[in-house]
Every structure is written in structure tokens, then in C-alpha cells.
Amino acid sequence: MKKILLTAAVVFLGMTTAQAQFGKLGGKKVEALTTAVSAFTVSDAEIQQSAREAVKWMDENNPVCELNSKQKDMREYAERLERIFGPYKNYDGLDLNYKVYYVTDINAFACADGSVRVFSSLMDIMTDDELLGIIGHEIGHVKLEHTKNAYKQILLTEAAAKYVGSTKGTVADLMNSDLGGMSQKLMGASFSRKQETDSDDYSYKFLVSNGKNPQALADGFQKFVDMEKEYGADKSLGAKMSSSHPDSEKRVKRVEDKIKKEAKK
């Protein structure tokens, strides 16, 4: 039976408004944060290392579909993603890797180290090209450094809370002290509206330059809209859907407007 993703209630694909991690802190903590930021630094290499550790933790704590899984449907999910994603593993100068999580959540996410994780329940409702549209969106978050910048902010914020008024502690210490908690925080990184829109645009170009119809991106988002309408009242299911926010409809329209505009050129 499919499981619920360990980090439920996290909206990866969602177009949430900017939830600045700093915004959640009160006045006093912000001060401490400023002090700590000057003492605590996060390098690109440390971000990459943290990302690798976090995604490894996620892989170990969620059921992963493998090409040699014992269960037939799990093998089929892995084979299908391999077929869809395989051609793009070195796309746009990136070193990407991908896996399917056998979970009930309808979602996908990307990690700063180029790891993309797609959930089997999302694969159930999407065609290959629609799925590629969502994968393109996730690749956009990596290429445009949204994940990298979000991780940096999370690491700084966590360090500020943990190492108040002290210069002790490194990113590695921070990760090691609570690997599960830190992994879930990093994987749950949220992006600004602008970043989500930029990733949608990235995916649009990704589809077009690979000979796919960008309508697939709009169709994929439309499925979120439909599900939201159908199950909107059912909170338990609604919570599992990345569409449980008001903007799916706008995203569909944005993509379709772009298609119309391109057609006129």
C-alpha cells in the first residue's frame, strides 16, 4: 500500500506567496539573527552537501520505486519515470537525478543538488508530457537557483536560532544535530510567487525546445484545478494536493495566454 509522504502538508508545487523564513521571527530573534549571520557563513559547497544529505535522508525514509523493486507496480513507476526523465538528466548544464516515491501525496519536488523526486500518485493522474511539464518546472527551481537560495536562508535561520550569540557551529554540525528535521525543513522550502512564475516559464521553454507541446503544462495545472473543484470540500484529500491554493487557475491561464501570443508571432 502506498504511504503518506513523511513530510506531509508541504506544498512543493504550490504557488505560495513568499513565506520568508525571517518573517516568522520576532523582533528579538531578528536581532540575534543579524549577529549570527555575520558570524555564521554558508558556502555553496555547504549548501550542496546539505542538499545531498537531506535528499539521502528523504530517500531512506520514504518508499522508493526501483527498477528492480519486488512489487510490479513499483517497477513500472520507476521504468516510466526513467523513460520520461532519462533523456534530460544532463539538461541545461545540470547534473540531475530522479526517483519515484510510492506515496499518496500528489506532488513532486526538486532539491538544490539537482535531485528531483516525483510521487507515484502524481504520475497516476498525469500523461507523460504533463509530467514532463511539472518536471521542467522543478528543473527550473534548480537552474534558476531558487532551491539554493532558499536552502541558504533556511540554514542561516536555523543557525541563528541554534547558535545565538556564538560563533560556534558549522553547517555540518547543524545538519548532524537533527538530520531528519533539517531534511524536512530544506525539502519544504517555499518559493515566492515570482520564482514559481519564472519556473513555469522555464518549463514552457523546456517543453518547446524539446519538441513538446507547451499545452501539456497548462493541462497538468488544469488537473489540479479540476481536482480542487471536485474534492475541494474534502480537506483530507485537499491537503494531499498541491493544488490546494487559489492560483492553479491563474497558472493555466498564464500558460495558455503565452501559447496564444506565441502563435501570433
Ligand SMILES: [Zn+2]
Ligand atoms: Zn514550484
